[in-house]
Structures are given as C-alpha cells and as structure tokens.
Amino acid sequence: MSLLAVSSVVPLTPRMVRMTFTGDGLADVGTWPDQQLKLLFPKPGGSALVSSSADVSVWYQAYLAIPESERPWMRSFTVRSLVDGVLTVDFVLHGTDGPASAWAASARVGDVIGRFGPSPDYARPLGTADLLVLAGDETALPAIASLLELLPASQRRLAFVEVADPLEEQAIPGVRWVHRSAGEDLVSVVTSAEVAGSVWVWLGGEASAVRALRRHFVSLGVSKKDIEFAGYWRRSLTQDDAPTADDLAEAQERIAALSE
Ligand SMILES: Cc1cc2nc3c(=O)[nH]c(=O)nc-3n(C[C@H](O)[C@H](O)[C@H](O)COP(=O)(O)OP(=O)(O)OC[C@H]3O[C@@H](n4cnc5c(N)ncnc54)[C@H](O)[C@@H]3O)c2cc1C
Structure with a gap:
C-alpha cells in the first residue's frame, strides 16, 4: 500500500466531487476494465499508512493489528482514470456522516489518504x-x-x-x-x-x-x-x-x- 496526496478537487455536480491524486507506485499500475481500489481515511490522530506489503493477506493482517481507535477507515472506490501516474476518483457526497463521504466533502489539495490496489488479481x-x-x-x-x-x-x-x-x-x-x-x-x-x-x-x-x-x-x-x-x-x-x-x-x- 502507499499514500496518495490530493492534487485537485473539482465539484462535478452538487453531490459528486472529482479528485486527482499523486502517489508512489501509481505510474506502475496497469489498466483493465473496472479497476477497484481500497482507500484508507485516517481517524483523528491516526495515520492512513498500514503496511507496504502488496500481499493482500499480509497487508490485511497488518491492518487488523492496528488498534481500532487508530485503524484508518477503509472504503471501496473505482478508478475513474489513471493516466501518467495521476489517479482520478469521483466521490459521491451522500450526505451521511460516513467517513469517506465526510472526508470528500471537505478535502483540500495536499490532504493525504492511503490506498491498497487496484490489483490485476481482481481484473x-x-x-x-x-x-x-x-x-x-x-x-x-x-x-x-x-x-x-x-x-x-x-x-x-x-x-x-x-x-x-x-x-x-x-x-x-x-x-x-x-x-x-x-x-x-x-x-x-x-x-x-x-x-x-x-x-x-x-x-x-x-x-x-x-x-x-x-x-x-x-x-x-x-x-x-x-x-x-x-x-x-x-x-x-x-x-x-x-x-x-x-x-x-x-x-x-x-x-x-x-x-x-
Ligand atoms: C467495488 C466498489 C466500488 C465503488 N466505487 C465508488 C466510487 O467510485 N465512488 C463512490 O462515491 N462510491 C463508490 N463505492 C461506494 C462506496 O464505497 C460506499 O458508498 C461507501 O459506503 C462510502 O463510505 P462512507 O464512509 O461514506 O459511508 P459508510 O460509513 O460506509 O456508511 C455510512 C452510512 O452512509 C450510507 N451510505 C453509504 N453510501 C451511500 C450512498 N451512496 N447513498 C446513500 N447512503 C449511503 C450507509 O447506508 C450508512 O448508513 C464503491 C463501492 C464498491 C464496493
């Protein structure tokens, strides 16, 4: 897994915001239909970083080993595009206090979250x-x-x-x-x-x-x-x-x- 930094935030519609991200390893991700990834949103005082392992079971064990109060929220998202190492994700602002939607509603350029995937194993x-x-x-x-x-x-x-x-x-x-x-x-x-x-x-x-x-x-x-x-x-x-x-x-x- 690695970290992602927000490089742009553009409202697409009243309830959808498009964000681009840069981060290590993005330029090496291939392309296939319907690429899905996990995004990790830090809890207050916690980090988005889990483990650098690309092995899903090793990584997930490391994730579960983090005390719950510090374990980042993990949510599933879709690669809208990934071009020249720039990842685009479109977030629905669904209006609940869900951590992903709440984060997206106030995200700013430079904010950092984590990512796991997308992996060609799921292509x-x-x-x-x-x-x-x-x-x-x-x-x-x-x-x-x-x-x-x-x-x-x-x-x-x-x-x-x-x-x-x-x-x-x-x-x-x-x-x-x-x-x-x-x-x-x-x-x-x-x-x-x-x-x-x-x-x-x-x-x-x-x-x-x-x-x-x-x-x-x-x-x-x-x-x-x-x-x-x-x-x-x-x-x-x-x-x-x-x-x-x-x-x-x-x-x-x-x-x-x-x-x-
Ligand atoms: C493979 C995959 C790909 C996905 N791709 C995207 C994507 O590209 N963009 C995107 O925005 N979402 C995407 N989702 C959906 C997203 O993961 C969920 O909406 C997720 O619950 C959002 O997390 P949250 O922290 O905001 O809310 P949660 O903490 O998971 O839920 C909090 C509350 O919000 C409600 N809720 C969650 N989503 C919605 C919604 N859409 N409308 C109304 N109420 C909702 C729940 O019922 C719950 O009551 C994808 C999901 C999967 C499995």
Missing part, C-alpha cells in the same frame, strides 16, 4: 454479447462511465444510472438517467427495458437493487456467468458492519458464477 474481462447492459446508481457511475469509454462504437449497449435529480447528470453519451426526484427508480426502469439477443450485464450500486436486477436478468434467461454484479453499499449499514445473510448469499453466488 475481470468485459463481456462479449450482442447487447451489453450496464446499470447502477451514482456510486457505480465512475465504473459505468469508464466501461462505456472502453466499448467499441459498434457495440450495442444500454446504460442506466440512477441519480437524485437532473443536476446530477454528467455529459456521458448514451446514458438513460433515472431520477429519484421524478419518482423513478433503477429497478423499475431497467426491468421495463426491452432486451433481445445475447446479453451481458454489469450491475453495481445499492445492494438490494443490485440483487433485484440480477434476479430479473436470470429470470430472462441470461446465464449467471454473464452477469457481473456487486452491492456497493447497504442502506443504514456502513462498510465496517458485518455482512447480512443477503450479503453472504451474494458472495456465494459470485463464487458459484465464477466456476460456471
């Missing part, structure tokens, strides 16, 4: 099918936007992103925006969409919505191995809270789908 190829369906909420927008940028122009795709209201839209061609302010929700809009031919699906966002959408595509006959899915956050639970029975079932499903 998954983009699917191939007649139609690619990408759906998620604003936390998945960085991933969906970066995936759309990778697709050849000839690839048929449907992209759905649920956001609070029209002010949260970004200039990303081809996205069907779903506005909570208009009473819309991702699950209703996506399950009403017509899909035909072979389909590959990518889902990310609030966990129960992701689960409902996965069930929908399975019921349409899409093979489980052709559905990438991840609950990005859980209503009323932090990323430190223990997994629920649904989370454990989801983890089992992901493992089972990998071996299909």
Whole structure:
C-alpha cells in the first residue's frame, strides 16, 4: 500500500466531487476494465499508512493489528482514470456522516489518504454479447462511465444510472438517467427495458437493487456467468458492519458464477 496526496478537487455536480491524486507506485499500475481500489481515511490522530506489503493477506493482517481507535477507515472506490501516474476518483457526497463521504466533502489539495490496489488479481474481462447492459446508481457511475469509454462504437449497449435529480447528470453519451426526484427508480426502469439477443450485464450500486436486477436478468434467461454484479453499499449499514445473510448469499453466488 502507499499514500496518495490530493492534487485537485473539482465539484462535478452538487453531490459528486472529482479528485486527482499523486502517489508512489501509481505510474506502475496497469489498466483493465473496472479497476477497484481500497482507500484508507485516517481517524483523528491516526495515520492512513498500514503496511507496504502488496500481499493482500499480509497487508490485511497488518491492518487488523492496528488498534481500532487508530485503524484508518477503509472504503471501496473505482478508478475513474489513471493516466501518467495521476489517479482520478469521483466521490459521491451522500450526505451521511460516513467517513469517506465526510472526508470528500471537505478535502483540500495536499490532504493525504492511503490506498491498497487496484490489483490485476481482481481484473475481470468485459463481456462479449450482442447487447451489453450496464446499470447502477451514482456510486457505480465512475465504473459505468469508464466501461462505456472502453466499448467499441459498434457495440450495442444500454446504460442506466440512477441519480437524485437532473443536476446530477454528467455529459456521458448514451446514458438513460433515472431520477429519484421524478419518482423513478433503477429497478423499475431497467426491468421495463426491452432486451433481445445475447446479453451481458454489469450491475453495481445499492445492494438490494443490485440483487433485484440480477434476479430479473436470470429470470430472462441470461446465464449467471454473464452477469457481473456487486452491492456497493447497504442502506443504514456502513462498510465496517458485518455482512447480512443477503450479503453472504451474494458472495456465494459470485463464487458459484465464477466456476460456471
Ligand atoms: C467495488 C466498489 C466500488 C465503488 N466505487 C465508488 C466510487 O467510485 N465512488 C463512490 O462515491 N462510491 C463508490 N463505492 C461506494 C462506496 O464505497 C460506499 O458508498 C461507501 O459506503 C462510502 O463510505 P462512507 O464512509 O461514506 O459511508 P459508510 O460509513 O460506509 O456508511 C455510512 C452510512 O452512509 C450510507 N451510505 C453509504 N453510501 C451511500 C450512498 N451512496 N447513498 C446513500 N447512503 C449511503 C450507509 O447506508 C450508512 O448508513 C464503491 C463501492 C464498491 C464496493
């Protein structure tokens, strides 16, 4: 793991802020679709630094060995871009006192956090099918936007992103925006969409919505191995809270789908 220093802070929308970071080792990270990383946010009086090991189990043991009062908060994020050693991450300001969102709301150039990843060990190829369906909420927008940028122009795709209201839209061609302010929700809009031919699906966002959408595509006959899915956050639970029975079932499903 290594440290990241904020090099710019740009509000994208009222609830999304884009930050760039510099830091050791960034120039050596390769590129692959949907790069995910852990960011570590220091507690008051604590540090963001854990251990320099790149071995995930060694690193995680070192993380757990830090007394809880000093252990940095660890949260998952997506590489929006990584160019010439400059990392860009888009943070949703979701308005709770969650440490990542609270940090992002007041971050300044020069602030330092930690990072673990992204690691090519977790790289998954983009699917191939007649139609690619990408759906998620604003936390998945960085991933969906970066995936759309990778697709050849000839690839048929449907992209759905649920956001609070029209002010949260970004200039990303081809996205069907779903506005909570208009009473819309991702699950209703996506399950009403017509899909035909072979389909590959990518889902990310609030966990129960992701689960409902996965069930929908399975019921349409899409093979489980052709559905990438991840609950990005859980209503009323932090990323430190223990997994629920649904989370454990989801983890089992992901493992089972990998071996299909
Ligand atoms: C693989 C992966 C990639 C991700 N990529 C990104 C990304 O690029 N950008 C990004 O902003 N997020 C991303 N997320 C989601 C992010 O990790 C979560 O939203 C995380 O909970 C934020 O941490 P926090 O400390 O702010 O809140 P937590 O301490 O985890 O939670 C505090 C409270 O906030 C609520 N909460 C958390 N997220 C939201 C939300 N989006 N809307 C409403 N309430 C919420 C929780 O239910 C809880 O009640 C990603 C998650 C995963 C798993």
